[in-house]
Amino acid sequence: MSDEGPSCPAPFAAYDRVVLAHGGGGRATHQLIETLFRKAFDSDELREAHDGAVLALEGPTAVCTDGFTVRPLFFEGGDIGSLAVHGIVNDLACCGAIAEALTVSFILEEGLPLATLERVARSLGAAARACNARVVAGDTKVVERGRGDGVYIACTGLGRVRARLAPKRIRPGQRVILSGSAGEHGIAVLLARGDVAIGSSVKSDSREISSIVHGLIDADVALSCARDPTRGGVATALCELARTAKVGVRIDEGSVAVSDGVRDACELLGLDPLYVACEGRVLLFVDESDAERALAIVRAFDAQAALIGEVCQDDDALVTAVGPFGGERVLDMLSGEQLPRIC
């Protein structure tokens, strides 16, 4: 270093966008890991610089995986980084597990500003820390301009199982609780695309619901199954569960909280809020005798939580919704694609 002129730039310091070499496994990949990812995700396992991480897992372990391709990357209430963490932590919670470790695989598009990647990585790291989960292994691939869409993330989570929750444990007579209002995430992403405008703003519900599920487990509530109603919304999640458990489900449509913004957007677009994705809500199946107690616990997390329905015997595994005027309609799985790429 001399006083007489600008110092020699560090190798690759000049990159401000993702180049193919960042996925090549050589110098640029290493620089990306050392200057950006390790700062965002620091963990003992990543510092080992090995091909993978070695974990001491005790007892039954849940493993969940999800790809994230949400467009745009940033939206009111979240971004692809925090969404990936919440998605996986919530899937683990629905398996009765507490998230311990995450792996993150990035597929980046050539030309992505590194500042954008850094913002995503920091958000992912912060969300993981907030959920007490460590990022223990990762990978980066880069595809040519026009062969991706900025950032895709595949995330896998490992967690310690505390309770056996499963669709097959759902029984007639059990009550269904929804932990908050429906459809905010899907509508927030749609609005962030700028294709529609409504009077009010809608913030994604993206959040972890693990503390709700484990709050119920801690309180020894007779909980048989939990499911986060993501793609396809509350209606599709209920249809899936009914089919797997070979039971019917009957819900009272009026008891499902829907915010004004979601209602306005759904009316404008001809969408049904029951089919719009949530990313921070959970459907909980509890024994009738524990239903009120469970609801009180869930309401401590979200005042809009409600008992929305009950499980009944039905070999056809129908899910029906009773409307405000007493009419009953059959809810089927989402057919076709309503809102592509909302997660």
Place this chain on the structure above:
Amino acid sequence: MSDEGPSCPAPFAAYDRVVLAHGGGGRATHQLIETLFRKAFDSDELREAHDGAVLALEGPTAVCTDGFTVRPLFFEGGDIGSLAVHGIVNDLACCGAIAEALTVSFILEEGLPLATLERVARSLGAAARACNARVVAGDTKVVERGRGDGVYIACTGLGRVRARLAPKRIRPGQRVILSGSAGEHGIAVLLARGDVAIGSSVKSDSREISSIVHGLIDADVALSCARDPTRGGVATALCELARTAKVGVRIDEGSVAVSDGVRDACELLGLDPLYVACEGRVLLFVDESDAERALAIVRAFDAQAALIGEVCQDDDALVTAVGPFGGERVLDMLSGEQLPRIC
């Protein structure tokens, strides 16, 4: 069903290409899982139809993750499906672990022929079974035409750790074995793109090297570290390890097997075979006293396995190659991107 005319077609039976709805979480996603993925990957865990799988893992567990974006999807000696399995099983082996469970996340491009996806999924399933690994959880997302490139796969593996292998255990005096010839995978993919033509054909070396690593562990060989030289090839892998272990490595270039096809292609393209990716080779670091015994074991898997070098004390962590005429050159990490998207 009536005898009087054609029976009613099953819903979506008419799809022969991937549509956005296949990633929507509704009917089409379910049909894809039930008709295609479950056949290819059948496992007890997938039949549970839950948000994730619950595994009984005993003792220390290795976890590895990788994204796969190879172009084209099919090449001489392999495809993106088998490659994903080999990549992860090999990373686990390099952590001293035996693969038990895999998760698979697909990011598909709208318009991909379902027959292509089925071919990839079947190959992935067959490779997993050949490695005694079960696919326990998966996910599918679909992106719009022009926002992907057919199929991207992110794969995560879990395995039981049998031996502590780590870069930090490499010590001066240890010998380096390469389990076969260098560079076949990178060149096979390059040739499959059709941009270059050489006289001979080159088949990818894509295979599992887990049986080699565990063969050495079974024989109680003093093995400190194993690393599969993928992106960036043998040279970059050695540079990474030397840097992490804070040692030097000196290799005899003439002892690295290079097939005629790889040599021809490298000469034509100005590539160095030491920097071309393998996907079925492993670098093994063994104590000098066990080196010949280890080599004999590895040669039972591949006659081209060779002792290629040794570890020396060097605070600068230099990797050097002695050429056929005695000249010595420094091998540095791959700089820039030589062959994009070879894995």
